Amino acid sequence: MLENIDLNLYKVFFEVATTGNITKAAEKLYISQPAVTKSIKQLEKTLGGALFIRTKRGVTLTKEGKVFFEYVKTILEEVKNAHNKFNSLINLEEGKIHIGASATVTKHFLMPYIEQFHKLYPNIDIIITNELTTNLVKGLKNGYIDFLVTNLPMKDFPELNITPCAKLHDLFACSTKYLENPKKTFTLNELLKYKLITQKEPSNTRAFLNNYFKENNIDFKPDIEIVSYNLVVDFIKAGFGIGYATKEFIKEELKNNELYEIKVTPKIPPRDLGIVTLKNNTLNFASSKFIELITKKISK
Numbered sequence: 001m002l003e004n005i006d007l008n009l010y011k012v013f014f015e016v017a018t019t020g021n022i023t024k025a026a027e028k029l030y031i032s033q034p035a036v037t038k039s040i041k042q043l044e045k046t047l048g049g050a051l052f053i054r055t056k057r058g059v060t061l062t063k064e065g066k067v068f069f070e071y072v073k074t075i076l077e078e079v080k081n082a083h084n085k086f087n088s089l090i091n092l093e094e095g096k097i098h099i100g101a102s103a104t105v106t107k108h109f110l111m112p113y114i115e116q117f118h119k120l121y122p123n124i125d126i127i128i129t130n131e132l133t134t135n136l137v138k139g140l141k142n143g144y145i146d147f148l149v150t151n152l153p154m155k156d157f158p159e160l161n162i163t164p165c166a167k168l169h170d171l172f173a174c175s176t177k178y179l180e181n182p183k184k185t186f187t188l189n190e191l192l193k194y195k196l197i198t199q200k201e202p203s204n205t206r207a208f209l210n211n212y213f214k215e216n217n218i219d220f221k222p223d224i225e226i227v228s229y230n231l232v233v234d235f236i237k238a239g240f241g242i243g244y245a246t247k248e249f250i251k252e253e254l255k256n257n258e259l260y261e262i263k264v265t266p267k268i269p270p271r272d273l274g275i276v277t278l279k280n281n282t283l284n285f286a287s288s289k290f291i292e293l294i295t296k297k298i299s300k
Helices: 007-019 021-027 033-047 062-091 101-119 133-142 203-217 229-237 251-255 285-299
Strands: 050-054 059-061 095-100 122-129 147-151 160-169 172-176 195-201 224-226 240-244 260-262 271-278
Touching: 007 021, 007 062, 007 095, 007 160, 021 033, 021 251, 059 062, 062 251, 062 285, 095 101, 095 133, 095 285, 101 122, 101 147, 101 260, 101 285, 133 147, 147 203, 160 285, 172 203, 172 229, 195 203, 195 229, 203 240, 224 229, 271 285
Parallel strands: 095 122, 095 147, 195 224, 195 240
Antiparallel strands: 050 059, 147 271, 160 271, 172 240, 172 260
């Protein structure tokens, strides 16, 4: 059966056809002359016809052998191209990564890693899709996204692997345009007396906040709901109210006193960012290396 042919037989045939001499072919292939002769006979037997005409000077191709030679030449060239392509991919000389993440996670968490990865592997294309987590999960399942980086917790899917990669600390923040920096710690009921700014549902951040209030038996409805996290921060800075933000994402604003933290009791529990991949799915080399870059840095 043709599908059982050893590719080495094609290589032997090609060298014999190219050199026109079994001895020279054996030297180029670093095998014995009997081994070359045996391989040719095996191939001819499998194909059911002669490939060479034996002469005193060597061998020449039959008419059928000449046609066969052109196909084998193409096959071996494609095998060589495939080998070179694979080497380029594994050595990260080329390739593509498609990451799913929110605009917030991309800006405040992923960008330093994207910049570092690009410096290390400038020929790798990095594509970012900013969408709701539910839509990104669909893209992951459909195969056009390699992995996600998203706020946790998220809805559990049995076909997904979720690996925490960073710890986040949410807080309520305000600017002096809305409220002078108080020294007291607010209860949640006291906090509700002020205008509250949050992301609009659905989002993992908003779901986490809703659950926080629910666990403390408080009915929660914000005064201002905004789709974009970055706009939430802008509204807080502009003095529209007290907003729900992530400490790690507003470090500069807190440091520069553009914003300050409103302390509350009970404390908001920390949460995680997670890398989400499909179970039983092998990532391409570039994606694996990018994830390795994140997890190695986090573990230090």
